[in-house]
Amino acid sequence: MFDTIINDTKIKFPALPGYYKFLFLYLEPVSAFFPIIMVQLSGANQFHHELIPTAIEPILSKLDPRTEIAIWQLATSYLLLCLTSSFLFRAVRDGLPHDPATQERIIGATLMALASADVSGTFPLRLPADVRYSPSCWNTMTHGNVTFCVVLFLSRMAWFLGVGRQRYYYGRPTPAASTKAE
Template identity: 30%
Template sequence: MADTSKDTAAKAAAPKLATTVQLPAVYRLFFLLIEPISALVGAYFAHFRQHDYLSWTHAASAPASAGEIPVVSSVVLSQLANLYLLFTLNEALVLRATADQRVWKTVLFGLLIADLGHLYSLLPLGTDVYWRADLWNAMDYGNVPFVYLGASLRVAFLLGVGFGGRKKITKAKKTA
């Protein structure tokens, strides 16, 4: 006689099957290539070109020369570079390693929260930074519209846009 309680417990403990589908090209292109490269560029500037990074972020409060960057600012910028590197690795390696939508949704949801935090962190620069494209420099283009694009694509992915999952709704025929 089979022990059904063990079978039931084993089934309950078994992981759910992965939901894999062919990911739309726009998501693969942006999340596996464009954004990781962009984050890697950010890491490079935050660690190796700190004066430029600070000047492009807010010239009025940046040190006058590279030699005047406070040690604390240098450490924080290197920590930021490390986070950009983590961002790069999560997208370029973790997402590339799977087509499981649960994994993609989990990673992209976390990055969406980070996008919102990133945009919020710009508030001390004034609200114009969010919409005055005529005032943007290269750093602002990376900090604002590129983040808007990434966040928009994350929301679209999380909502299933582009996966062709719509079901046709047919009207029931009236019988006379």
């Protein structure tokens, strides 16, 4: 369903099969695109208000200029994430269809960078104490920034462990190591 067809030939993408292809090539880029749309349509004030779930605080009528610029920079970072994973993964798939080891090396480097961002930016410990350990109080934005990022991080780690896929580079012995063993 999600395979690309060029000149009636299906392009294989062994580095991102099945679940991983759906998650990293389609779902993650689409989900990363929503914040830029939200800021464009609803404004920086609404986006700012949604970052931490609360029913008490009113939406500010005007953000100070520094906060507004930071919100726009955050939304632009989401856009960059969307475009990077979308364009890079497609370029790897289309440009290296018969080289799964190189596909895996490039995808792995990208997934490691994204996993680092998942860890550094999604800890619920940064939430206020009254909502930190109450996911039922979280809004869609908080679940996107915490819950979805945890799922993404765990999926990236499963990819590195070779869960549900064949390994071509990561976890394979290097040619030098295999000749030393002989």
